[in-house]
Amino acid sequence: MLIYNNMKKYNFNAGPSILPREVIEQTAQAVQDFNGIGLSILEISHRSKDFQPVIPEAEALFKELLDIPEGYSVIFLGGGASLEFCMIPFNFMEKKAVYLNTGTWANKAMKEAKLFGEAVEIASSKDRNYCYVPKNYEIPTDADYFHITTNNTIYGTEIRRDIDSPIPLIADMSSDIFSRPVDVSKYACIYGGAQKNLAPSGVSFVIVKNDALGKVSRTIPTMLDYRTHIENGSMFNTPPVLPIYSALCTLRWIKEQGGVPEMQRRAAARAELLYGEIDRNKMFRGTADVEDRSYMNIDFVMSDEYKELEAEFMAFATSKGMVGIKGHRSIGGFRASCYNALPLEAVQALVDCMKEFEKNH
Ligand SMILES: *Cc1c(COP(=O)(O)O)cnc(C)c1O
Numbered sequence: 001m002l003i004y005n006n007m008k009k010y011n012f013n014a015g016p017s018i019l020p021r022e023v024i025e026q027t028a029q030a031v032q033d034f035n036g037i038g039l040s041i042l043e044i045s046h047r048s049k050d051f052q053p054v055i056p057e058a059e060a061l062f063k064e065l066l067d068i069p070e071g072y073s074v075i076f077l078g079g080g081a082s083l084e085f086c087m088i089p090f091n092f093m094e095k096k097a098v099y100l101n102t103g104t105w106a107n108k109a110m111k112e113a114k115l116f117g118e119a120v121e122i123a124s125s126k127d128r129n130y131c132y133v134p135k136n137y138e139i140p141t142d143a144d145y146f147h148i149t150t151n152n153t154i155y156g157t158e159i160r161r162d163i164d165s166p167i168p169l170i171a172d173m174s175s176d177i178f179s180r181p182v183d184v185s186k187y188a189c190i191y192g193g194a195q196k197n198l199a200p201s202g203v204s205f206v207i208v209k210n211d212a213l214g215k216v217s218r219t220i221p222t223m224l225d226y227r228t229h230i231e232n233g234s235m236f237n238t239p240p241v242l243p244i245y246s247a248l249c250t251l252r253w254i255k256e257q258g259g260v261p262e263m264q265r266r267a268a269a270r271a272e273l274l275y276g277e278i279d280r281n282k283m284f285r286g287t288a289d290v291e292d293r294s295y296m297n298i299d300f301v302m303s304d305e306y307k308e309l310e311a312e313f314m315a316f317a318t319s320k321g322m323v324g325i326k327g328h329r330s331i332g333g334f335r336a337s338c339y340n341a342l343p344l345e346a347v348q349a350l351v352d353c354m355k356e357f358e359k360n361h
Contacts, residue, residue: 010346013324014153014297014337015175016195023249023341027200030245046241054245055234061251065260068184068207075206075229076247078240081174081193084204085109088147088170088189089116091226094216096143098122098167102159103130103152104330105172113147116218122146129331130155132289141166144215145188151176153196154328156299156335157292162186168212176296177205178254178340180264188212197296197339199247202240254340263340270338270347271295277351283309283358287331301333306361313357320353 011018034041035050044051055076062074077083085108089097095117099110101124113119120143123134130152139146145168151158153175160180163169168188175196184190189208195201208226222228228236234244254263275293278286283306287299302310310333317325327333336350 008321008349009323010321010349011323011342012336012338012346012350014196014328014335015193016201017197017324017337017339018341019199019246020250020253020341022253023199023246026249027242027246031242041242041245046235046238051241051245054241054248055239058244058248058251059233061248061255062205062207065178065251065254066182066184066207071211072184072207072209073226073230075208075226076234076239076244077204077206077229078202079204080201081105081172081191081204082108084172084191084206085112086115087206087224087226088145088191089113089119090218090220090224091213091216092145092168092170092188093117093119094144096120097145097147098140098143099147100124100134100137100149101126102133102149102157103155105153105174106147106149109147109149109172125157130157131287131292133157133159133292139165139167143167145170148172151179151294151296153297153337154330154335156286156288156294156297158294158296159292160295168209175337175339176294178260178263179267179296181260194243194247196337197341198250199243201243203243203247205247250341266344267295267338267340269344270342271298273344273347273351274298274336274338277354281354281358283313283361284354287333296338298336298338299327299331299333300336301327301331309361316357317350317353320349322350322353325350 030041037050059074093116097113098120101121110119123137125132125134146165147170149172162183169186170189171187173190174192177192177197191206194203213227278284278300284300285303325334325336327335
């Protein structure tokens with residue numbers, strides 16, 4: 001953790017967001033002098049012998065850490081998760097797809113699919129400002145795929161299990177990738193932007209089941225066809241080399257720390273600590289339904305009696321070194337994003353802040 005002006009900063013930013021300190025340092029080192037070759041990673045060819053092993057190692061670590069079965073490819077692309085919102089229907093939708101509407105990102109994904117065919121909203125939690133994950137819906141079997149957003153970064157809800165779908169399941173895991181083991185065999189595709197849990201912005205990851213591709217009749221522009229990037233090992237054109245290198249450093253870090261089960265243990269410990277305080281402290285309340293609470297983005301507000309103290313708590317927490325806890329404008333209050341790299345110590349500092357604020361009032 002960095003110390004500026006003699007004060008520790010606890011980084012709860014929602015995205016771009018905290019990365020392991022080692023990853024920042026290794027990235028900085030690669031910018032200065034990559035692999036001791038006397039040149040920056042920024043000024044060498046992506047096909048040079050020094051960069052050449054980076055993408056295969058990142059791919060291999062993805063497969064190892066998530067226990068990805070045979071028959072799947074991992075690719076790294078520019079454009080962010082938002083580009084995948086249109087690449088998914090381009091590559092997978094012939095006529096009809098179904099979407100679970102759990103908030104802003106799910107809506108944006110669905111909007112793109114509507115450009116290509118019939119995108120059906122199978123269920124929605126809009127009626128209560130997306131504070132829960134809809135259940136008890138039936139997935140139609142005549143659609144090409146079912147799209148879910150496993151972690152709703154803005155509304156603080158999460159689907160923390162791998163659901164069974166009778167049709168190909170596609171998931172946006174931008175903000176919870178590597179926070180829990182995933183049964184990849186249940187998905188046709190998993191994708192996300194890197195800047196929440198993996199790397200700086202500028203790269204997205206796509207895990208795709210090879211035989212789920214090639215089933216649509218439309219012509220796909222070369223760059224938007226997943227097969228182009230699979231066949232070329234994410235090197236069809238110049239890939240975002242620096243974010244991919246940082247992602248590799250994060251993947252190595254996850255492995256060293258004990259892998260995805262250890263990330264899951266830490267996520268649960270952070271969430272228990274913070275939700276425990278939110279539920280205990282009469283000045284605060286959580287916004288998401290308890291059973292659907294996210295481990296990654298913890299949303300809370302001042303309880304009704306203390307509503308007018310919101311700005312005061314914000315200033316108090318900021319004075320104690322908390323960064324990035326302002327809630328998203330669509331729900332207000334506070335959001336503590338607790339991604340993989342966030343130490344428990346940071347959550348403890350926020351909890352101490354909440355306790356002290358309670359004592360002072
Ligand atoms: C941040 C986010 C996105 C958008 O990612 P970009 O890389 O900015 O396009 C999409 N989905 C989810 C769940 C997110 O958290």
